[in-house]
Amino acid sequence: MTEREKNITLFIEYNGNHQTVETFAGEYRNLMVLIKDQVWVDGMGECGGQARCGTCMVELLNAGENLVVATDTKEAAVIRRMMTTQSIIRLSCQILVDETLNGLKIRVMEP
Numbered sequence: 813m814t815e816r817e818k819n820i821t822l823f824i825e826y827n828g829n830h831q832t833v834e835t836f837a838g839e840y841r842n843l844m845v846l847i848k849d850q851v852w853v854d855g856m857g858e859c860g861g862q863a864r865c866g867t868c869m870v871e872l873l874n875a876g877e878n879l880v881v882a883t884d885t886k887e888a889a890v891i892r893r894m895m896t897t898q899s900i901i902r903l904s905c906q907i908l909v910d911e912t913l914n915g916l917k918i919r920v921m922e923p
């Protein structure tokens with residue numbers, strides 16, 4: 813079996829550290845799982861990706877329209893509860909990792 817080409821590059825910032833991560837669609841269930849695996853953020857993902865806890869929030873520094881969250885979703889309700897209205901703040905557990913993320917700059921917020 814040949815290794816799949818890693819054609820998605822993400823630039824992740826956490827706690828002042830910058831990391832480049834390469835992956836491919838399907839390697840990770842969602843962006844939260846990728847961050848937990850690659851960046852080791854303590855306390856992230858308490859609800860296991862159910863869009864309830866808000867511990868997986870990320871700031872998307874160069875997000876395209878495809879990543880803006882719809883206002884009538886469970887994710888939007890959690891973000892409102894966390895007292896921010898910036899559309900570039902997302903729950904990373906609600907973002908699928910695919911080619912549309914290639915080149916994305918992500919700042920991981922403290923859980």
Ligand code: FES
Nearest residue numbers: 857861864866905
């Ligand atoms: S892991 Fe709980 S909201 Fe994302």
